[in-house]
Amino acid sequence: MTDLQRPSTSNPAPRNVPPMPPPMPAPPPPTLSTQRQATQTLDMSNYPGVPAAPPPVAPPPPAATHRPGTPPPMPTVPSPKSTTPTLTLEKLIEEAYEKGFSDIHLGVGECPRFRNRGEIEKTNHPETDKDTFISWMREVLTEAEIQRFEEYLEFDGATQYEFARVRINVFGSLKGYAMVLRLIPLKILTMEQLRLPPIFQEICHAHKGLILVTGPTGSGKSTTMAAMIDYINKEMPKHIITIEDPIEFVHKSQKSLIKQREVGMHTRKFDNALKAALREDPDLILVGEMRDKETVNTALKAAQTGHLVMGTLHTNSAVKTIERILNLYSGEEQDAMRVAISESLVAVIAQGLCRTTDGKRAAFHDILINTEAIKEWIKDGKYDEITELMKQASFDGMITMNQSLYNLYQDGRITEETALEMSPTPNEMAQFLRGRV
Structure with missing residues (x-):
């Protein structure tokens, strides 16, 4: 009996003990092989009813996209706003330059406007929001200049493009930040081209x-x-x-x-x-x-x-x-x-x-x-x-200005109405036009 019991006790011991160790080697494989199995086990905790099998691998991608957060959502976030940033400040300046405009007026809550031969004209561009305005500021100002503007709420400066030089003034207003850009041609006109007197x-x-x-x-x-x-x-x-x-x-x-x-x-x-x-x-x-x-x-x-x-x-x-x-x-x-x-x-x-x-x-x-x-x-x-x-x-x-305006009128370069409008003394200008002076 003792001889039979010895083998019988030795056999069951290995049978009962080994069933417990098998789960123990399971944790090492995930850490030693790859981190995917570790992430899968974590994802499984979020889906307790799903066993560790290939099917549940499909749900984790949505969970994974939410955790890193920024990479996948970024393409979708700019998509609605992408219409505004596509209008860069350089494009606006180039548009004004090509049309021969002298100034650009920009402001938060306003659509961009140009000055055409002394008169302000609206554009078909959408209203400028704060993010767009700040992106325009970053195109032409350094971080130090932006800090200086935020401190004094005024900024004067200049920048240069291949086609024109631009004088910049940024200021605060009731609606928000605003900016006026003056386009300065790179080519300096001569006194003859400007028709200045000798x-x-x-x-x-x-x-x-x-x-x-x-x-x-x-x-x-x-x-x-x-x-x-x-x-x-x-x-x-x-x-x-x-x-x-x-x-x-x-x-x-x-x-x-x-x-x-x-x-x-x-x-x-x-x-x-x-x-x-x-x-x-x-x-x-x-x-x-x-x-x-x-x-x-x-x-x-x-x-x-x-x-x-x-x-x-x-x-x-x-x-x-x-x-x-x-x-x-x-x-x-x-x-x-x-x-x-x-x-x-x-x-x-x-x-x-x-x-x-x-x-x-x-x-x-x-x-x-x-x-x-x-x-x-x-x-x-x-x-x-x-x-x-x-x-x-x-x-x-x-x-005098009246004589100068009258000369322009006689040369056919300005109308009688313009001469009277621009004159510092319209009564005297009217006498010039009637030939009494």
């Missing part, structure tokens, strides 16, 4: 003094100044320094040596750059905008110390430009400033743009040349006499 070339030959080009925004001041700088660059061996905010027309050194500086990028302030320019051996300094008293002071000082200075102001006539400069100073300072202006001024050119009969635009001017008689009247503050002299001194190259 006196402009004579002004460019001045060796020292102050030349002011004035007018409202969008009156073509930058284009006129660029043509004058281009003429000097081609004809005279001078050192030209420009201080702009931002740089608009890009010049290449030809007969002259040109250095262009941008406020905010190459210098902090107009006044700082202007003071530094006096130590940089310049012949001509161009100041993009004479915004404050300090800049005007430094410009006058530079003009009085033997440099030629060109600058811009936002005024509507030549005489008002002198008054505008004097108004920056207190009553006690104005007498001294009248003397300083009379001694340093070369010319004041006030400019405007009007629509021509052929659908283009032409410039008309108010030109004041600082002759000996004008000097005396500036010192005495006799501005009415200056205006009257400008009407009679065409031999000195002076002209």
Whole structure:
């Protein structure tokens, strides 16, 4: 009995023990072979009623797509929005350039608009949402520039494409962010192409003094100044320094040596750059905008110390430009400033743009040349006499806006209505048109 029981006890022991170990080797295979079996066992826990067999492998893909989340859904998310991002800022700028428009107006909650020969036109593009606007900003601004805009809620800058240079202004508004882009042609038009009067070339030959080009925004001041700088660059061996905010027309050194500086990028302030320019051996300094008293002071000082200075102001006539400069100073300072202006001024050119009969635009001017008689009247503050002299001194190259508009009318370039509309004194313009003046 004992001999029979020994084999009987040895046999059942291996039979009862081995059934337990077989499940134990099961876990090692999944970890050693691949991770798929591990993920399948996890997926099976989500589907407890389905055995570990090939059929349940089909359900995991939806679960797997939801876990990684981003990769598969991304194609489906942009699909509804893909209509907006396809309209890039570059495409808008190219469209405006090809149609000859000067400005692009963009804003959140508004459809893009173009300025066509001075008038705003709607486009068929959809309303701009915030995401699209921010994507446009990222096309032309760096992260640092975007941070600067978010901090100050204003930004001025420029960018360049193969076909045009673009001046950028971004600002906040009631509806959200907005942006205005000014298209600046890469090719600088000559004074002949712009049909500027011959006196402009004579002004460019001045060796020292102050030349002011004035007018409202969008009156073509930058284009006129660029043509004058281009003429000097081609004809005279001078050192030209420009201080702009931002740089608009890009010049290449030809007969002259040109250095262009941008406020905010190459210098902090107009006044700082202007003071530094006096130590940089310049012949001509161009100041993009004479915004404050300090800049005007430094410009006058530079003009009085033997440099030629060109600058811009936002005024509507030549005489008002002198008054505008004097108004920056207190009553006690104005007498001294009248003397300083009379001694340093070369010319004041006030400019405007009007629509021509052929659908283009032409410039008309108010030109004041600082002759000996004008000097005396500036010192005495006799501005009415200056205006009257400008009407009679065409031999000195002076002209009033009404005379300039009347010349355009006589040449058939503008209509009578346009001449009256653009005139600073319509009553006098009407007398011109009736032949009474």
